[in-house]
Amino acid sequence: MGIFERFLSIWVALGIVAGTLLSLVFPSLFEAVAAFEFAHVNGVIAVFIWMMIYPMMIQVNFASIREVGRQPQGLILTLVVNWLIKPFTMAALGWVFFRVIFADLVDPQTASEYIAGMILLGVAPCTAMVFVWSQLTRGNASYTLVQVSVNDIIMIFAFAPLAALLLGLTDLTVPWDTLLLSVALYVLLPLIAGMLTRRWLMSRGGEQAVTAFVARLKPVSILGLLATVTLLFGFQAETMLGNPLAIVLIAIPLLIQSYGIFFIAYGGAKALKLPHDIAAPAGLIGTSNFFELAVAVAISLFGLTSGAALATVVGVLVEVPVMLTLVAIANRTRHWFPAARLEDTVEKPREAGVG
Numbered sequence: 001m002g003i004f005e006r007f008l009s010i011w012v013a014l015g016i017v018a019g020t021l022l023s024l025v026f027p028s029l030f031e032a033v034a035a036f037e038f039a040h041v042n043g044v045i046a047v048f049i050w051m052m053i054y055p056m057m058i059q060v061n062f063a064s065i066r067e068v069g070r071q072p073q074g075l076i077l078t079l080v081v082n083w084l085i086k087p088f089t090m091a092a093l094g095w096v097f098f099r100v101i102f103a104d105l106v107d108p109q110t111a112s113e114y115i116a117g118m119i120l121l122g123v124a125p126c127t128a129m130v131f132v133w134s135q136l137t138r139g140n141a142s143y144t145l146v147q148v149s150v151n152d153i154i155m156i157f158a159f160a161p162l163a164a165l166l167l168g169l170t171d172l173t174v175p176w177d178t179l180l181l182s183v184a185l186y187v188l189l190p191l192i193a194g195m196l197t198r199r200w201l202m203s204r205g206g207e208q209a210v211t212a213f214v215a216r217l218k219p220v221s222i223l224g225l226l227a228t229v230t231l232l233f234g235f236q237a238e239t240m241l242g243n244p245l246a247i248v249l250i251a252i253p254l255l256i257q258s259y260g261i262f263f264i265a266y267g268g269a270k271a272l273k274l275p276h277d278i279a280a281p282a283g284l285i286g287t288s289n290f291f292e293l294a295v296a297v298a299i300s301l302f303g304l305t306s307g308a309a310l311a312t313v314v315g316v317l318v319e320v321p322v323m324l325t326l327v328a329i330a331n332r333t334r335h336w337f338p339a340a341r342l343e344d345t346v347e348k349p350r351e352a353g354v355g
Contacts, residue, residue, distance in 0.1 A: 011222070011226050012225075012226065012229055012320050012321065012324065013321075014226075015226040015227075015229040015230040015233070016229060016230075016233050016317070016320075018230050019229065019230035019231060019232065019233035019234035019237065020233050020234065020237040020240075020241070022230070022234055023233075023234035023235070023237040023238070024237060024238075027238075030231075030234045030235060033231065033234075034235050038181070041181050041182055041185065041296070042231075044231065045228055045231055045232070046185050046186070048224045048225075048227040048228045048231070049129075049185075049186055049224065049228060050185075050190055050224070051220050051221060051223060051224025051227070052129070052131065052132050052221050052224035052225050052228070053131045053132070053186065053190050053221075054190050054193060054194060054217070054221075055135075055214050055217040055218065055220065055221045056131035056132070056134070056135050056141055056144075056194070056221070057131070057141075057145075057190045057191050057193065057194025057195070058194040058197050058198050058201070058210060058213065058214055058217075059135075059141040059142075059194075059198075059210070059214055060141050060142050060145050060191070060194060060195070060198070061141070061142050068142070068143060068146045071143075071274070071275075071278065073272045073274060074143060074147070074269065074272075074274050074278040074279070074281075074282045075143075075146060075147055075150060077265060077268050077269060077272065077274075077282050078147045078150075078151065078265070078282045078285055078286060079150065079151070079154065080268075081261060081264060081265045081268070081282075081286040082125040082151060082154075082285070082286050083125075083154060083158060083162075085261070085264065085286075086122055086125065086257075086261050086286055087119070087122040087123045087162050087166060088122075088166070089122075089257060089260065089261070090118050090119060090121065090122025090123075090257050091115070091118070091119050091122060091166045093118070093253040093256060093257050094114065094115035094118040094119060094253060095115060096253075097249070097252065097253045098111035098112075098114050098115050098249075099111065099115075102249050105245075105249065106246075106249065110246075110307045111307075112307075113302055113306050113307030113308045113310075113311070114246075114249075114250055114307045114308070114310075114311045116167055116298070116301075116302065116307075116308040116311070117250075117294075117298050117302075117306075117307065117308035117309065117310065117311025117312045117314075117315070118250070118253065118254065118257075118311055118315075119163065119166045119167055120163060120294040120297050120298050120308065120311075120312060121254075121289045121291070121294045121311070121312055121315045122166070122257075122289075123158075123159055123162045123163050123166065124155070124159065124289055124290035124291070124293045124294045124297075125151055125155070125285060125286060125288070125289065125290060126148075126151075126284075126285050126286075126287075126288030126289055126290055129225075129288050129291075129323075130144060130147075130148055130281060130284060130285045130288055131144060131148070132221065132225055133281070133284040133285075133288060133323055133326075133327055134280070134281040134284065135221070136327045136331075137276075137277075137280035137281070137284070137327055137330045137331055138277060138280075138331075139277050139278070139280050139281040139284075140275075140277040140278055140281070143277070143278050143281065144281045144285075145191065147281060147282065147285055148187060148285070149187065151285065152183045152187055155183075155290070156180070156183070159293075163297070182290070182293055182296075197213075198210055201213055229316075229320055232291075232313065232316050233316075233317070235313075236310070236313040239310055239313070240310070240313065240314075240317075243310070246307070246310060246314075247310075247314050247317070250310070250311050250314040251314055251317070251318050254314065254315055254318045255318055255322065258287050258318065258319070258322045258326075259287075259322070259326075261286050261287050262283050262284070262286070262287040262326050262329075263283075264286075265282055265283040265285075265286045265287070266279065266280075266282075266283035266330070268282075269282050269283060269337070270336055270337065273337075273338060274337065274338075275337055275338045275339065276330075276334045276336075276337035276338070276339070279330075279337050280330040280331075283326070283330065284323065284326060284327070284330070287322070287323065287326060288319060288323055289315055289319060291312060291315055291316045291319065294312040294315065295309065295312045295313065295316075298311070298312045
């Protein structure tokens with residue numbers, strides 16, 4: 001790992017502090033950046049997310065994608081955790097903490113909004129960011145792409161019904177333009193760009209050219225992550241500094257949910273004897289959240305200064321350090337899993353003259 005990956009937790013902490021301080025010193029700058037959006041998708045953040053995931057997309061080997069059917073357990077595990085476990089455990093934790101444990105600390109209306117924000121995080125599993133976490137665990141880029149792509153397709157159809165069910169609202173309005181635009185911006189277009197880049201590099205120097213080019217882009221990917229974190233915390237700095245107790249209260253169930261979901265998925269992967277480069281992303285994708293969508297929907301449903309919007313931003317605050325610790329756990333437990341990679345199952349038949 002290079003200096004960026006090795007000290008990523010420090011860089012993220014500095015990004016959080018920088019975003020908070022800069023927003024207090026230059027509030028008009030962050031207001032201008034926040035206003036640069038379409039369908040609740042911020043154009044500047046979209047650029048930074050591209051910086052994060054474009055290098056990962058270049059590594060995608062479409063020959064490997066065709067072979068995912070040989071090991072479908074990882075994909076099935078991801079979908080079960082994302083859609084049959086995570087939304088309901090998130091809603092249950094929100095209810096237990098804000099209706100029972102913290103009932104005397106938060107008024108009922110605010111508690112309902114906090115729970116709503118948590119639910120919106122729970123029904124929006126990760127998309128773009130998982131490519132960062134997958135890369136940090138040396139995950140299978142092609143398999144991760146399939147997991148994310150199938151997850152996005154399901155989200156288009158399942159997000160609204162699940163959110164309506166768990167929020168208890170019959171007139172929930174989901175900003176479909178935000179959902180579809182986010183999927184296109186953060187998955188489809190970077191995939192096409194990565195595919196074209198990979199094809200060009202392969203024609204120039206083969207796999208070695210691809211590896212060298214991606215290595216040069218690694219700092220760009222990490223800088224994209226840090227810039228995204230800095231902006232998000234800059235946007236919400238005033239709200240978060242004005243209500244620190246709320247941040248702590250919201251963070252507690254989110255932390256329990258994050259670690260719990262990871263160990264459910266990671267333990268399931270170990271039980272299924274999946275290789276580590278599939279097991280690690282399978283655990284991480286359910287733990288992380290599609291925070292861009294959750295924040296946008298919370299704002300459109302409940303308002304910019306609502307408890308629901310605050311809860312989704314606290315989700316970002318919790319997620320980045322939590323995901324870094326889970327990446328470290330996944331890397332240190334690599335020996336728990338078989339070493340075979342999906343690419344190996346593709347290359348061996350070729351070497352034998354098959355396909």
